[in-house]
Amino acid sequence: MSAKTAKAEDDVAGLKKEVAKAAAELIENDSVVGLGSGSTANYFIEFLGERVRKEKLGIVGVPTSRASEEAAKRFGIMLCALDECERVDIAVDGADLIDAKLNLLKGYGGAHVREKIVAAAAKRFVVIADYTKRCRAISLPVPVEVLPFGLRLAEKKLAELGGKPALRMKEGRAFVSDNGNFILDADFGEIKSVKKMEEKINSIPGVIDNGLFPFEDFSQLEVYIAGKDGVERLRRR
Ligand code: A5P
Numbered sequence: 248m249s250a251k252t253a254k255a256e257d258d259v260a261g262l263k264k265e266v267a268k269a270a271a272e273l274i275e276n277d278s279v280v281g282l283g284s285g286s287t288a289n290y291f292i293e294f295l296g297e298r299v300r301k302e303k304l305g306i307v308g309v310p311t312s313r314a315s316e317e318a319a320k321r322f323g324i325m326l327c328a329l330d331e332c333e334r335v336d337i338a339v340d341g342a343d344l345i346d347a348k349l350n351l352l353k354g355y356g357g358a359h360v361r362e363k364i365v366a367a368a369a370k371r372f373v374v375i376a377d378y379t380k381r382c383r384a385i386s387l388p389v390p391v392e393v394l395p396f397g398l399r400l401a402e403k404k405l406a407e408l409g410g411k412p413a414l415r416m417k418e419g420r421a422f423v424s425d426n427g428n429f430i431l432d433a434d435f436g437e438i439k440s441v442k443k444m445e446e447k448i449n450s451i452p453g454v455i456d457n458g459l460f461p462f463e464d465f466s467q468l469e470v471y472i473a474g475k476d477g478v479e480r481l482r483r484r
Contacts, residue, residue, distance in 0.1 A: 260286075262377035263341075266473035267291040270339045270375045271298055276305055279332050281365035282319055283340025284312040284358035287375050291339050296322025309335055311365050312358040313425050329365060338369035342376050342470075343458070346385050349470055349483055350441040354390030354458030357415070357424050363456055371467040378474035385441060388413070388432040389448065390458035395429050397453020404451040405433045408444075428455055 267290035274280055274295060282292055292315060298304045300323055308324040309332055310316035319326055329335070340362055344352035351374060353359045366372045391412070393401040398414075405412040410433035415422040421429050438444050442461035448454060462468055462483055470481040 259377050259379060262473035263287040263375075264290050264294075266375045266377065266471050266478050268294045269471055269473075269478045270373055271295045273339075273373065274298065274304070274306060274337065278306050278336040279327065279334055280306055280308050281335050281338025281340070281369050281372075282308045282310045282315045282324070283338065283362060283365075283375075284315045285341040285356045287341035287377070288315060288339065289318050291375060292318045292324065293322050296324050299323055307332070309338075309365055309368075311340065311361040312356070314356075314358070329368060335365060335369040337371040337373060338366045339373045339375060340366060342374050342380055342460075344382050344385050344387055345374065345376060345380050345470055345472070346441070347383050348441075349462040349468060349481060350385060351460035351462075352385045352387060352389065352458055353460055354392075354430070357390070357392075357422060357430055359390055359458040359460075360392050360424065360426055360428075360456045363460060366460070366465060369467075371469070372465045374468070374470045376470070376472055378472055381472060384437050384439075385459070386437040388434040389438075389444070390415070391431045391433050391448055392424055392426065392428045392455040392457070393431055394453045394455060395427075397451075398429055398431075401431060401451050401453050405431060405448070408433075408435070408447055410435045426455065
């Protein structure tokens with residue numbers, strides 16, 4: 248890795264920490280907090296754990312993956328399974344892309360199914376990211392979690408929708424999600440209507456859910472973006 252690339256990575260990591268800290272400061276005492284997955288969400292969990300320790304903040308976390316569960320335990324955050332919570336006050340999570348309308352693309356860590364459930368259950372959904380995640384329109388492959396039994400059919404149907412599906416691999420084997428399923432990363436090029444595409448993909452038998460998060464589905468969506476001039480807060484009006 249060149250010195251220039253290493254510096255750029257350090258800068259992005261610094262921005263992820265900055266936005267994660269800003270989100271950790273939003274959390275109020277007695278809250279039930281959805282804990283997202285990925286490196287930015289991990290920083291959030293770490294900062295939140297720091298507040299729990301220093302300020303004796305009484306909060307309960309709802310993890311969206313095994314990784315976020317482990318991180319929460321490491322940083323001293325009490326946990327609760329989603330089905331055991333009466334409510335989720337706020338969910339904080341990262342994103343892989345955020346378009347101009349605030350549609351999200353998630354799932355590059357393979358956790359989008361639980362992330363979407365927790366975000367949908369939360370009264371307030373706060374997305375945290377560095378500026379490199381912003382884009383005009385979503386045009387990267389969409390992660391689609393599929394029941395292994397229906398893999399071939401899902402590949403065929405995704406191709407019929409105009410996508411090019413590729414089975415996600417890890418260490419020479421098919422990647423398996425926390426839910427025991429496979430992921431097809433389906434390239435559709437630029438997606439014109441995120442909501443319609445999300446629905447079409449999810450209507451394929453055997454598809455559990457996909458990584459498109461249409462902004463319309465989250466009435467209390469706030470996006471915090473860290474850039475050179477600090478943290479910007481975006482909301483739809
Ligand atoms: C996990 O499946 C994703 O949805 C993450 O939210 C996403 O990959 C963001 O990751 P980073 O914060 O590491 O960029």
